[in-house]
Amino acid sequence: MSVVFAPFLYVLRLVVQTVFLAVGQIWANKTRAMLTSLGIIIGVGAVIAVIAGLGGLKKFVLDEVDAAVGARKMWVWGEVPDSKRAVMNDSDVRVGLYEANLLLENAPSIESLTPMAHSSWPIAYGEETVLGASIWGIWPAWNDVEDRTVVYGRPLSRIDSDEKRLVCMINEQAIEELNLDLDPTGDYLLVNGRRCLVVGVVETKDGGGIFGGGQPRTEVWIPFETHKNMNPYTGTWFQMQLVEPTSDRPMDAVAADAKAEVNIILRTHRNLGPEDEDTFEMEVVQSVIGFFNQMAFVLTAVGGVIAAISLLVGGIGIMNIMLVSVSERTREIGLRKAVGARPPIVLTQFLIEAVVLCLVGGAIGLLIGQGAATLLRFVPGMSIESVSVPRWAVFMSVGVSALVGVVSGMFPAIKAARLNPIDALRHE
Amino acid sequence: MSKQAGDPDVIIDIRALHKVYKVGEERVHALRGIDLTIRRNEFVAIMGASGSGKSTLMNILGALDKPTKGMYRLRGRDTHKMGMSQLARVRNEDIGFIFQSFELLPRATSLKNVMLPMLYSSKHIFSARKRAKNALRRVGLGDRMTHRPNQLSGGQRQRVAVARALVNDPAILLADEPTGNLDTKTTQEIIALFRELHEAGQTIVVVTHEEDVAGHADRIVRLRDGEVMSDHTTREDPIHRVWIEQSREGHGAKAGAPGAPESAPSVGVMPTQDSPTASVRAARPKSTQARSAT
Structure with a gap:
């Protein structure tokens, strides 16, 4: 031993x-x-x-x-390539609703999508007026994309969009500034002179620290189609939530896939030949990271x-x-x-x-x-x-x-x- | 030669041993054909003036150095053919070396110092501490085990070194001027310890230049210019006899014992012919006379 x-x-x-x-x-x-x-x-x-x-x-x-925009965010917008400045303008390359549906149906890396449009208009309720409030045109999917929940009332619906209804969601800041009831659903606001029914309230969210969000502002959300009716010439873009990363497929892989998918779908739809430059741009949060x-x-x-x-x-x-x-x-x-x-x-x-x-x-x-x-x-x-x-x-x-x-x-x-x-x- | 190779009583067998050093451009012939046989339980003193080659011989005996030419057989094994690692093993298992300046590790206790050789051997792995304690008791330092060298007297330090040399049960104990750094009284203690070990059967070789130290050995080998000048039992060694005569005559005068402040101790412990131990030694058969100088 x-x-x-x-x-x-x-x-x-x-x-x-x-x-x-x-x-x-x-x-x-x-x-x-x-x-x-x-x-x-x-x-x-x-x-x-x-x-x-x-x-x-x-x-x-x-x-x-993640707190400010969410790590799975992606944006797509139309952009005239530098070489085509003489023959094209922004409206020629604007992303449209047909393309939004194309992407939703054909890009597996995109979980949800909303087209977006923005205007600065005055809004009023009774005696109170807020000049230059942010009016956003959105699809119902916006709540998912932005991860914003409705605290009173209901979110915008498909029917609101389809029928181009004059309905809106407002944030709590708007209630304060317009001196609305604590539950303002059912009230009508004047948005750029049009009567607009308040159907829901979402929480006010200030921008994240490093992105300089600063002061919370009065914001109003109306159906994208309604917004388009009110302001046909404004720029639009898509805001998307990508699918969740898995251990096999990390976030940067998801982001790369999503970019490739969007690229091929839009190029095909826009009939861009191999020599043609992209007439759109995209950005993922992942690239910031x-x-x-x-x-x-x-x-x-x-x-x-x-x-x-x-x-x-x-x-x-x-x-x-x-x-x-x-x-x-x-x-x-x-x-x-x-x-x-x-x-x-x-x-x-x-x-x-x-x-x-x-x-x-x-x-x-x-x-x-x-x-x-x-x-x-x-x-x-x-x-x-x-x-x-x-x-x-x-x-x-x-x-x-x-x-x-x-x-x-x-x-x-x-x-x-x-x-x-x-x-x-x-x-x- | 073949007869002795098989003889288990022969511890050291040296034939025609040469050692040549190179000092710069110069070749120094330190040993010029040494023949020497040392048998079990001998107590041999190697003497000689400085430059006679006694330290060189000691280093080769201790497997610290290799001869340039010739044969060195230790316990029937040809050490002159061995490599560095094999020599290290021989030093560890077969040889106990005692140095003039003790060479203890200053920060280690006596016990740790004595355990040092066993650190480099797998032999006594389970009994190292016990063996070290026994060795220290054997040299009379049973109560100094946890002392460090700077807490010990010179004699005690050399005893620790002796215990260290003994701890692996070496075939031979080699001491190179073991009393060179000690005063007369302590020298006597160490020599007495050597005698005690010798009586218990230990083979001992001491290099010294002190006649009174050599006087305690059974046999004196004298070197001169790298050759064996004489090899006699202590009783018969002519130079030693003359020295004894001189120290007797000088009894009371200071001439007798070189280096001793008073001549008394050297004479007092001198093993004179009529002391009982001397007669016992004289009665023991000696084969060593045969190996006298050529």
């Missing part, structure tokens, strides 16, 4: 003893070890701070985007370069201190060899010492990086709630620290392993 385990225990004991020895050495030279591993500390700290900080920032931005990701990548790369330089310098520092250590402990090495330490064991001893030194530096760097990232939470105006170092970053910094230890400890360790025991014992 004991015979079977002896070689294993022998190696285990050797490693454990060596680690203890290394920790003892570092503890005995605290200041020196600290200064030596400064490069590692800064390198690991920089990377961890950037990664954790960006992680927190990314979540913050995503939450903001994509832009942020690019920025984050650049920042990470900068952090990475800083880290690489510090780790290189740190590695040289470790190598230097290990050379000093080998030279200081030449007699000890000689003794260990004299009592039977084989060269590979001496090599391992110094390698482990370098690795432990680097790991200690890496651990301190990890703490400092986490601390620096945590400070981000106290930046005013940023409601970053969690900055946590991702697990892969922890493993990475441990791995890189150990690697630096092995690489920079190798040369001194070989030097120690090759020492002749007699010369080593004679060393002063």
Whole structure:
């Protein structure tokens, strides 16, 4: 039994003893070890701070985007290509209701869609008037696309659209500004001089912090078709909600698919040949996030370069201190060899010492990086709630620290392993 | 030679051993054909002036160095053919080395210091601590196990080093000027310890330049210019006899014991022919005389 385990225990004991020895050495030279591993500390700290900080920032931005517009939003609108400015105007390329139905039926990545039109008109109720209120033309699907629920009354319906009824939804801000009843359904507003029945109320929503929504405004929603009747020349666009991403199909894949689908459907419908430029444009929220990701990548790369330089310098520092250590402990090495330490064991001893030194530096760097990232939470105006170092970053910094230890400890360790025991014992 | 190779009583068998150093451009012929046989339970002193090659011989005996030419057989194994790792194993298992300056790890306790050789061997993995404690008790330091070297006197430090050398039950104990850094009184203690170990059956080789230390050995091998000048039992060694005469005559005067502040201790513990231990030793059969200088 004991015979079977002896070689294993022998190696285990050797490693454990060596680690203890290394920790003892570092503890005995605290200041020196600290200064030596400064490069590692800064390198690991920089990377961890950037990664954790960006992680927190990314979540913050995503939450903001999601709160303000929703992460699954997409817009499509007609746009005259620069080369066709002379022969086309906006009304030639305007997206229409036929195309809205085409997209709804043929684009599987689009969950719901509403055409949109906007006008600024005065609205009035009794004595109160609001000049330049936002009047939106929408389809009933708007409530789904924008994720806005009706608090009183009902949403607009298909029939409202089909019959081009003069009905509207208003927001709570309108109730306040026009001095309406708390439940204003059944009342009539004057919208640009036309009597319009209030059928529903939706919550007021201010814009998200980073999108400068600012003050809530009075808004009125009427059927798209009604709006078109009232203002036939206004610009229109489609606002869409894309299907939910799955683990197999992340959001950027959904967004890319949706863009491709819209592109082929509209180009086909508009009879655009292979040479023709698009007469429409589209935008997905995902691309905003994509832009942020690019920025984050650049920042990470900068952090990475800083880290690489510090780790290189740190590695040289470790190598230097290990050379000093080998030279200081030449007699000890000689003794260990004299009592039977084989060269590979001496090599391992110094390698482990370098690795432990680097790991200690890496651990301190990890703490400092986490601390620096945590400070981000106290930046005013940023409601970053969690900055946590991702697990892969922890493993990475441990791995890189150990690697630096092995690489920079190798040369001194070989030097120690090759020492002749007699010369080593004679060393002063 | 073949007869001795198979003889289990022969611990060390050296034939025509040469060692040449290169110091810069110059070649230093440190050993010029040494023949030496050391048998089980011998206590041999190797003496010689500085530059005589005794340290070189000691390093080769201790498997710390390899001969340039010649044969060194330790317990029937040809160490002169071994590589670094094999030599390390020999140093670990077969040899206990004691240095002039003790060479203890300053931050480790006595116990840890004694356990050090067992760290590099898978032999006594389960009994390392027990063996180290026993070794320390054997050298009389049972109550100093948790002391660090700087809490110990010079003699105690050398005892720790002896315990460390003994802990793996070596075939041979090699001591290179073991009393060179000790005062007279402590020297006597260490020598007494060596005698005790020798009585218990340990084979010991001591390199020294002190006649009174050599006087405790059974046999004195004298080197000069890298060759064996003489090889006699201590009783019969002519130089030692002269030295004893001198120290007797100088009794009371300070001439006798070199390095000793007073001549008394050296004479006091001198194993004179009429002391009981000396007669016991003298009665023991000696095969070593045969290996006298060529």
